[in-house]
Amino acid sequence: MKISKRHKIIVYSVLVIFSLYFVFPFLWALITAIKTEPEVFSYPPKFIPEELLFGNFVDAWNSQNFGVYFKNSVIVTVLTTIGQLISCSLVAYGFARYDFKYKNFLFVLLLSTMMIPWDVTMIPLYMQFNMLGWINTLKPLIVPAFFGSAYYIFLLRQFLMNIPKDLENAARIDGANEFQIFYKIFLPIMKAPLVLVAVLNVILVWNDYLGPLIYLQDKAKYTMTLGLASFQGVHELQIIPIMAITLVMVIPPVLVFIFAQKYIVEGISGSIK
Amino acid sequence: MPIKKKKEKKFTLIRKRVPYLFIMPWIIGYLAFTLGPLAFSLVMSLFDWPIAGEAKFIGIDNFTKMFTADPQFYNSLLITFKFALIFVPLNLGVALILALLITQPIKGMKFFRTIFYLPAVVSGVAVSIIWGWMFNTEYGVFNYLLSFLGLEEPSWLIDPKWAIVAIVIASAWGVGTMMLIFYTDIKSIPHDMYEAAAIDGAGVIRQFISITIPSITPTILFNVITSVIAALQQLTLVLLLTGGGPLKSTYFYGLFVYNNAFKHHELGYASANAWFMFIIIMLFTLMIFKSSSAWVFYEAEVKKEKKEKREKKKKSEVKNNEDFQKA
Numbered sequence: 001m002k003i004s005k006r007h008k009i010i011v012y013s014v015l016v017i018f019s020l021y022f023v024f025p026f027l028w029a030l031i032t033a034i035k036t037e038p039e040v041f042s043y044p045p046k047f048i049p050e051e052l053l054f055g056n057f058v059d060a061w062n063s064q065n066f067g068v069y070f071k072n073s074v075i076v077t078v079l080t081t082i083g084q085l086i087s088c089s090l091v092a093y094g095f096a097r098y099d100f101k102y103k104n105f106l107f108v109l110l111l112s113t114m115m116i117p118w119d120v121t122m123i124p125l126y127m128q129f130n131m132l133g134w135i136n137t138l139k140p141l142i143v144p145a146f147f148g149s150a151y152y153i154f155l156l157r158q159f160l161m162n163i164p165k166d167l168e169n170a171a172r173i174d175g176a177n178e179f180q181i182f183y184k185i186f187l188p189i190m191k192a193p194l195v196l197v198a199v200l201n202v203i204l205v206w207n208d209y210l211g212p213l214i215y216l217q218d219k220a221k222y223t224m225t226l227g228l229a230s231f232q233g234v235h236e237l238q239i240i241p242i243m244a245i246t247l248v249m250v251i252p253p254v255l256v257f258i259f260a261q262k263y264i265v266e267g268i269s270g271s272i273k
Numbered sequence: 274m275p276i277k278k279k280k281e282k283k284f285t286l287i288r289k290r291v292p293y294l295f296i297m298p299w300i301i302g303y304l305a306f307t308l309g310p311l312a313f314s315l316v317m318s319l320f321d322w323p324i325a326g327e328a329k330f331i332g333i334d335n336f337t338k339m340f341t342a343d344p345q346f347y348n349s350l351l352i353t354f355k356f357a358l359i360f361v362p363l364n365l366g367v368a369l370i371l372a373l374l375i376t377q378p379i380k381g382m383k384f385f386r387t388i389f390y391l392p393a394v395v396s397g398v399a400v401s402i403i404w405g406w407m408f409n410t411e412y413g414v415f416n417y418l419l420s421f422l423g424l425e426e427p428s429w430l431i432d433p434k435w436a437i438v439a440i441v442i443a444s445a446w447g448v449g450t451m452m453l454i455f456y457t458d459i460k461s462i463p464h465d466m467y468e469a470a471a472i473d474g475a476g477v478i479r480q481f482i483s484i485t486i487p488s489i490t491p492t493i494l495f496n497v498i499t500s501v502i503a504a505l506q507q508l509t510l511v512l513l514l515t516g517g518g519p520l521k522s523t524y525f526y527g528l529f530v531y532n533n534a535f536k537h538h539e540l541g542y543a544s545a546n547a548w549f550m551f552i553i554i555m556l557f558t559l560m561i562f563k564s565s566s567a568w569v570f571y572e573a574e575v576k577k578e579k580k581e582k583r584e585k586k587k588k589s590e591v592k593n594n595e596d597f598q599k600a
Contacts, residue, residue: 022446028406091298110299118506203394
């Protein structure tokens with residue numbers, strides 16, 4: 001399809017205007033993070049700092065126990081991702097490749113869990129984890145991931161439904177047992193949608209604020225989001241380290257997204273259509 | 274023969290149990306982390322349940338209190354609906370415009386797509402911090418840019434009139450996910466449909482109304498439902514950006530429930546609040562679904578209808594033939 005030059009100019013200008021809205025806040029955070037204090041609190045604001053103080057990042061990192069927060073965030077993110085990949089692939093396989101009694105009923109039940117507002121189960125879950133002695137540990141954030149999430153299961157199932165049935169029948173004739181079929185044949189085929197699940201989960205868990213806020217109290221157990229938020233509440237004027245840590249916090253999900261962009265776009269189109 | 278039969282029986286028995294083994298993780302998780310808490314929360318809503326101390330059965334008192342004795346309940350509900358009313362159409366519109374832009378056959382689209390999506394991978398905490406700083410009344414760059422354009426400079430987070438607008442602006446930053454969903458759908462519309470329309474003399478707008486929109490109605494439905502649910506549950510951003518203020522002008526329903534539970538320690542009352550929102554969300558979803566039969570078109574259905582028509586025609590032709598032969 002060819003388009004006219006005028007059309008092109010209009011499209012580009014609109015794109016650039018929108019880009020400002022999406023990019024400028026990042027840019028402004030960066031500019032703020034590398035300024036001196038007097039520059040930050042000067043008005044009109046300065047767009048180009050006199051000196052570029054990249055050392056601000058190091059100072060900000062050392063001003064609180066961000067090493068520990070970072071480690072906690074990584075632990076939670078990595079373990080939940082492993083948990084989701086194992087459980088969701090098994091469950092999706094069960095729903096996609098077998099016929100069994102109550103299958104449709106159970107699947108509708110699974111999908112309906114996506115509609116439950118988080119605040120309905122929040123309080124009982126808090127009490128449940130409290131009874132187990134899990135409050136102020138990372139367990140409430142990690143363990144549920146090993147039992148699967150409706151959205152990821154749905155996504156993987158959609159993918160698995162499109163593979164012809166002959167595949168496992170041939171393997172069965174060759175004497176493979178049911179788990180071997182899943183493990184040796186289907187798991188390798190599912191690589192692309194599994195990457196998508198991993199990426200979505202990393203973004204979601206890395207950014208989670210409410211879960212850690214409710215379950216963690218001790219600063220040694222804090223995740224990055226909590227560390228960052230605690231920063232903001234008390235010291236309103238420490239804007240430089242706040243911006244520096246905000247930018248550090250943003251890096252992992254952005255990198256993950258950039259590397260896995262292809263899978264996200266493909267995965268979304270595969271799961272909706 | 275009997276040996277083989279026995280083997281076969283054993284095989285089918287395993288085959289019958291195997292699927293349940295595969296879905297077992299989810300079943301256990303559902304009972305432990307969804308159904309159990311869901312039921313328990315309903316029970317709790319009938320109790321006066323402090324965080325420490327004895328729980329006391331009070332019947333539907335929590336619900337009566339909510340509807341008759343708590344002005345904050347109505348206030349929060351109203352604010353949340355107001356927010357949803359601005360947020361949902363705005364985000365849907367912006368997402369659709371962006372998706373249309375990045376499907377144009379122009380160089381650099383991948384770059385723009387990445388830029389538009391990036392804020393969507395950023396946490397609510399980071400969003401609230403960055404935008405909070407930009408909205409700052411004294412040193413904020415946002416008002417400086419507005420003054421540059423000769424526009425009004427509101428006291429964003431301090432002025433009850435503007436605080437909710439600030440939250441809409443900051444939360445619209447995450448529109449990228451919706452855009453991506455629209456984008457993948459628009460891209461899958463066959464090209465020859467547009468070409469045929471262009472030959473027939475349909476302009477860009479006409480093509481958009483007659484081809485693009487009808488083709489993506491299922492995706493619009495998906496996006497409407499998910500964004501209504503998200504809007505009604507908004508919490509992180511208000512908690513960090515305004516804390517519900519100024520003058521409770523951004524005291525969203527999510528914050529109302531959260532504070533009742535974890536600040537005022539009224540777990541029973543908060544459970545009743547949460548269940549009310551659950552019912553509201555289910556009603557909304559149901560309403561949207563009900564209305565969808567009027568405006569959502571599924572490809573498979575259209576095909577099915579065509580097929581049915583064809584078969585009907587065939588049948589009547591056959592019947593005509595038979596009638597003819599009989600005669």
